[in-house]
Amino acid sequence: MELDFSEVIPVILLSLYISIFSTCIASILGMLFGIPTALFKFKGKRLIVHTTDTLMSTPPVLMGLLVYLLLSRKGPLGKFKLLFTPTAMIIAQTLLVFPIVFGLTVSIISKTGKPIINTCITLGANRKETFFAIVKENRAQLLSIITMGFGRAISEVGAVMMVGGNIKGFTRVMTTYIALETGKGNFNEAIFIGIILLIISFVINYLLHLFQRRENR
Structure with a gap:
């Protein structure tokens, strides 16, 4: 069976949009x-x-269930009619990525933050300047955390399928596409999307490696 690129390309673009957007929100809030x-x-x-x-090890399907209950018609946010939309998928992925970014940020800054604060106090920096100094001095580690968060987001399938519904042309992303096509026995399509996922992962990790090498010079 030949690949239908008119269907595959929107799936890839939607996956990137949802994963990048949710990772950005989770990273900003987490830090x-x-x-x-x-x-x-x-x-x-x-x-x-x-x-x-x-929460860092929360099963994605459990998070999907919680978001589903929040957004369902009888849930507290049901009036917004967000269930089975890309917005619901972004919410679910953000809630999955946030604990990762928050937890690892706390772990790293707990070890490196105090000396930076002492230096900033000596130089007379205010709180805002101190905050940005901490981010700047730990940018390589923080970027690694963001990369891990993005990897969690773009590889997610359980939660996004529950709250997104895997609707063709609307909420179908790469992971749910792979699950669907594998179940139908269309392995060519599933393998193609799987390769795209691997390429995206490789490119992101390669860029991170280049950045870290530049920082260590």
Whole structure:
């Protein structure tokens, strides 16, 4: 069976759009909350960290179920009619990626943040300047975290299938396309999309490797 590129290309583009958008949201929020959490002591910090560690390994289908219940007609957000839309898929992927970015950011900044803060205080930097200094000094590690988050997002299948419905031309992405075509016995299509996923993963990791090499010079 020949590949129908008029169907495959939109699937690839939608996958990239949803994964990139959800990763950006999760990364921004994860770092905005993760850096202060790492640097300051407050009541409940240990509970937050332990809860995040648990959420990092949350089964995607469980997250999909929670988002489904939130967005369903009888759910608290049902009035917005977001279920079985790309927006619902972005919400699910964002909730999956956020704990990864938050947890790893806390882990890294807890080890490197204090010396940077002391230097910034000595130089008279304000809080905003200190925050950006921490990000700049840890940019290679933070970029690695973002890359891991993107990998989690673009490889997700269970949650996005539950909240997106795998609707042709609307919510069908690469992972759900592979699952569907494999079930139908159309292995050529499934293998082709699988190769595209591998190429995307290779390109992202190669660019990260180049960036880290440049930083280490």
